[in-house]
Amino acid sequence: MKSKIMEPVLLIVEDDDVIRKTLSEVFAKKGLKVLSADKGRDALEFVKAHKIDVTLLDLKLPDMNGLTILKNMHEVDDSIMAIVVTAYPEVKTAISAMKAGAYDYINKPFELEELKLLVDKALETKRLKSEVEILRREKGDECVFLQTVGSSYKFKAVMELVKTMAQTPKTSALIQGETGTGKELIANAIHCLSDRKGGPFIKLNCSAIPDNLLEAEMFGYEKGAFTDAKQSKKGLFELADGGTIFLDEIGDMDIKLQPKFLQVLENQTFRRVGGIRDMHVDVRVVAATNKNLASMVREKSFREDLYYRLKVMVIDIPPLRERREDVMPLAEYFIRLNSKSFGEGIKKLSTECRDILLKYSWPGNVRELKNIIERAMILAHTDRILPEHLPRELVDEISISVPSYHETNPVNTTLEEVEKAHVMRVVNSVKGNISQASRILGIARQHLRKKLQKYSLSS
Ligand SMILES: Nc1ncnc2c1ncn2[C@@H]1O[C@H](COP(=O)(O)OP(=O)(O)OP(=O)(O)O)[C@@H](O)[C@H]1O
Ligand SMILES: [Mg+2]
Incomplete structure (x- = not known):
């Protein structure tokens, strides 16, 4: 662009x-x-x-x-x-x-x-x-329905919402999620599962375009609207007519442009920059952000009315660490994808590797997992992916945060000692809050109290 x-x-x-x-x-x-x-x-x-x-x-x-x-x-x-x-x-x-x-x-x-x-x-x-050409490119890239992988109930709930949304062709949506959780993928899914799939899917990253050019990019301009406007030009809203527009990083949209955007959301009309004619388009708007819009509203850097308009339909994609059941299906999916593009057999993850992937905190979410798998496949010369093929920080994080079973419990440890140590760890982690600790341990409060008395830990 x-x-x-x-x-x-x-x-x-x-x-x-x-x-x-x-x-x-x-x-x-x-x-x-x-x-x-x-x-x-x-x-x-x-x-x-x-x-x-x-x-x-x-x-x-x-x-x-x-x-x-x-x-x-x-x-x-x-x-x-x-x-x-x-x-x-x-x-x-x-x-x-x-x-x-x-x-x-x-x-x-x-x-x-x-x-x-x-x-x-x-x-x-x-x-x-x-x-x-732009349309073809956008459609060619995006309308191939990208597979969404995930078996956790949290991810399934997201997909249920996507399917419901897809059936209401005019409803706009706000997708929220940390970086790499799949916001763009979900926007693509909304488009591809809806009746708009034959129309264009246009992406615009609000943070990638300088504030003074964003309005012209979104809404187009008339000849003579500014010094450089030698001829009129359609904006992305016009190009997306009949399809979906995906506005990424909506939190970075200049506050001065927000009322005009709100107007398109409300009645699908706008004017080109320097124009006097109202343009009407039939476009579904899907916006995404990894910022906290509510706090931006409090700080007055995002308009409250626009926030409430966008909040009508929110899709929250949970971070990967909150849906660990998705880690293995995703890892295996990325292994299959890479095997295809590298033209080689499917590699297997060793048990230790799986363990590490399942325990890691995934600050970069699915994108990080995807990159790590690709890297490991390049480094592994046999058909097995081993811990040494994973980045150092991953292995380090796991060994620091979760001491292995063998390290904490030598073979001559009794069951009672293991239980005592674990109960102590949990109680300490919630700063002595009995209700919370009993919930984590899955036992009744009285039962936990008895145990604490038994181990003389009640003080
Ligand atoms: N559930 C999923 N199934 C398959 N692939 C996924 C899934 N979630 C994310 N991905 C892949 O992970 C990568 C990152 O996803 P995407 O670009 O949609 O994230 P994002 O939330 O838009 O990130 P950012 O905030 O950094 O822009 C993409 O390659 C995407 O295809
Ligand atoms: Mg994105």
Whole structure:
């Protein structure tokens, strides 16, 4: 996505000095950036060094045949729109030019107005093509329904909510979760499971675009809305019409832009920057954040009305450490995925490895697990993944936080001693709160009191 608004670039290739200079002036006045060459070789140098949108290409040049230039240009950049200028109305030349990939042709002598119209048309076609390209890319990447893996009841509850949401095509949603929990994946699932799946799925990361450009990116702009707005442009809301827009990191949206966003959520209408016409779109908005919006509201960096509007449908994705049953299915899923892309057999996790993965705290959540599995598969040269293939900090964290059974309990320990040590640990961990400790231990309070008396721990 372009983050800077740039003027279109026109390359004039013409050996007649008067025509070249006149056309250069005319189109520069129209707001285009104009480059000009009087030889084919120079023209090709420009094509290599600049991003050209449209070229006016004279077919008769001193050093090269125009059709050869056209072919060479397209080898460098096949999106250049070429308008071929033929010296006389010879149908054959025009046809060969079109066959060679020219966008259109014009005969000399031509009316300036006719040429201007042709250039405008070429620019508009190019713009539409690139919009379609964006859509294709977005759809191609995202509408492949990415598999969601998870068997914990917490993750299943998330998926139930996703399915319910998918059936209400207009409801917007706010997805909350720590980094790497799968917010984008869930947004994709909402789109792909809904009737909107045939429409576009457009992503926008609010923190990736400078505040002053975000409004134009979201809502588009009219020609002349600001200095750089040489032509009008659709925003992502218009491009997402009929589909879903995923606004990531919504907590980073400039507070000044929030009322306009709230308005689209409420009635699906907005105006382009500098526009006077209300635009209506049919778009589902899915927003995501890993920030605490409630505290941002308290600090007045997020609007309260927008927060309550978004809160109508919240999907909370729990961190991985709170749904450890998902760790193994996910790890095995990532092993299968990598085996496929590495073109090798499926590796197995050793028991020690499983143990470590199950106990680790996963601050980076599913993304961290995915990366760790990929790394381990690269490091493991046999079909087994061992603890030595896991990052050091993982193994360290486990050995520090959970001393192994063997370390804490030598073989001659009695059951009573083990129980006493465990009860003590639990009671200490809740600072002597009997109700809490009895809940953790799964025994009645009186029962715990008796044990404490027995072990003389009641004080
Ligand atoms: N339940 C899941 N099943 C399969 N893959 C998952 C699951 N959850 C997350 N992933 C994968 O983990 C990676 C991270 O997920 P995603 O990008 O959706 O997280 P996120 O919450 O948007 O992260 P961030 O806050 O950093 O943007 C992706 O490759 C995603 O496909
Ligand atoms: Mg994300």
